[in-house]
Amino acid sequence: MTPVITDFLHFLEDPDVAVAVAVIKALTNVILHSEASTMMQMEGELQEAAQQLRTFQAADDAPRFHNSIATTASCQLFLRYVTRCFLEFDDFDHCRSQLIDRGKLFAKTSLSSRQRISDVGHNFIRDGMKVLTHGKSRVVIALLREAAKTKNFSVFVTEGRSTASGVDTAEELAQIGTYSTAVIAKALNKQFYVAAESYKFARLYPLTQRGIPQKHMTAITGDTAGGGSAGETMSGVAFMSPFFDYTPPGYIALMFTDLGVLTPSAVSDELIKLYQ
Numbered sequence: 001m002t003p004v005i006t007d008f009l010h011f012l013e014d015p016d017v018a019v020a021v022a023v024i025k026a027l028t029n030v031i032l033h034s035e036a037s038t039m040m041q042m043e044g045e046l047q048e049a050a051q052q053l054r055t056f057q058a059a060d061d062a063p064r065f066h067n068s069i070a071t072t073a074s075c076q077l078f079l080r081y082v083t084r085c086f087l088e089f090d091d092f093d094h095c096r097s098q099l100i101d102r103g104k105l106f107a108k109t110s111l112s113s114r115q116r117i118s119d120v121g122h123n124f125i126r127d128g129m130k131v132l133t134h135g136k137s138r139v140v141i142a143l144l145r146e147a148a149k150t151k152n153f154s155v156f157v158t159e160g161r162s163t164a165s166g167v168d169t170a171e172e173l174a175q176i177g178t179y180s181t182a183v184i185a186k187a188l189n190k191q192f193y194v195a196a197e198s199y200k201f202a203r204l205y206p207l208t209q210r211g212i213p214q215k216h217m218t219a220i221t222g223d224t225a226g227g228g229s230a231g232e233t234m235s236g237v238a239f240m241s242p243f244f245d246y247t248p249p250g251y252i253a254l255m256f257t258d259l260g261v262l263t264p265s266a267v268s269d270e271l272i273k274l275y276q
Contacts, residue, residue, distance in 0.1 A: 004030055004049040005056050018138065020074035020199050021110045023053055027078050028103025031096060039086045039095065046082055050075040069212075069244075073202035078103070080275060106199070113197045113258035114139045118146035121195055121256035129153040134181050139195045143256065178244070179209075182251035194247075195256040201267055203275065206246050 007029045011022035030049045036042040057071045082099060089095040117139050125131060125147040133140055133155060144155060158177060185192040206212050249264030259270065 002049075002052050003033070004052055008053060008056075016138065017107075018110065018197075018200075019070040020197075021107055023071055023074040024078055024103055024106050026053065027075070028100060028107075031099050031103070037092070039092055042092075042096070043079075043082060043086065046079060050079060069202050069204065070200055072204075073200060076203060077199060077274070110197065110199070113199075114142045116258040117195055117197070117256050118143045120261055121193070122147035122151075124191075124193065124254075124256075125151055125153055127151050127153065130156065132156045132158070132181065132185075134158045134178055137195065139197060143195050179247045179251075180245075182247045186251050191253040192251055193254055193256060194252055198257050198259050198270065201271055201274075203271055209246050212244070212246050 004026050007026040008022050011017050011025045012019070017025075027046060027049055030046055031042065034042060034045055036045055053071055053075060054068070057068050081102060085095050085098050085102075089098065121143045125144075129151075131144070131153055133144070134157075147153065158181070182192045204212070252264045255262045255264060255267065262270075
């Protein structure tokens with residue numbers, strides 16, 4: 001196992017650290033331990049480390065908490081900043097220091113991003129509301145906790161296959177099934193919101209479910225999230241259990257982010273600003 005993968009897994013041991021933050025911190029460590037003497041050498045090492053992270057999370061034996069899209073997006077974001085830094089500073093040592101400081105700052109501000117999202121999103125929850133949430137999200141839990149300080153409302157938590165992450169959400173108070181939840185909300189004329197940090201925005205433009213780059217994991221069988229017995233599994237039946245599904249923007253009313261309350265189309269504008 002390479003050093004960048006070891007660092008990545010070490011950072012993920014902290015329950016408050018998201019996959020994207022762990023990626024940035026691991027890449028920052030690459031710079032800290034690098035013996036490169038030129039910008040070209042440094043960029044080459046970072047490109048190789050980023051590729052190792054992307055390959056690791058795509059492996060068949062990778063732990064199921066890995067998120068391929070978050071990994072890809074954070075690698076692209078960090079490498080884009082590296083390119084800009086190289087263009088801005090002529091002095092290699094100064095540039096290296098800037099990259100290290102930026103990586104550390106990113107990790108520190110990730111937690112404050114959740115608070116900013118909670119500040120703008122909790123006002124959309126009113127007394128007496130019934131809120132349906134799906135999967136497990138640190139930022140969603142933070143938003144609901146903020147709203148609970150001043151309002152009384154009910155929260156319904158789905159189990160959240162294929163990882164059963166909804167059980168964790170229930171214990172602390174978006175995985176597969178988000179699309180079907182959005183379709184149901186649309187049919188019942190209910191608002192469907194998404195809460196996410198802006199560093200999770202990715203340059204992916206899927207048109208259908210097939211447009212999402214991902215592998216399938218082994219499905220959890222049984223009546224409960226823990227895989228309790230549900231009788232004998234039917235022989236000859238193949239189970240497909242993707243990590244996540246695609247929800248078309250037409251089903252999403254608003255997105256609560258650390259940049260403010262955005263419409264789905266505004267995400268493209270933010271990506272253009274970042275990568276232009």
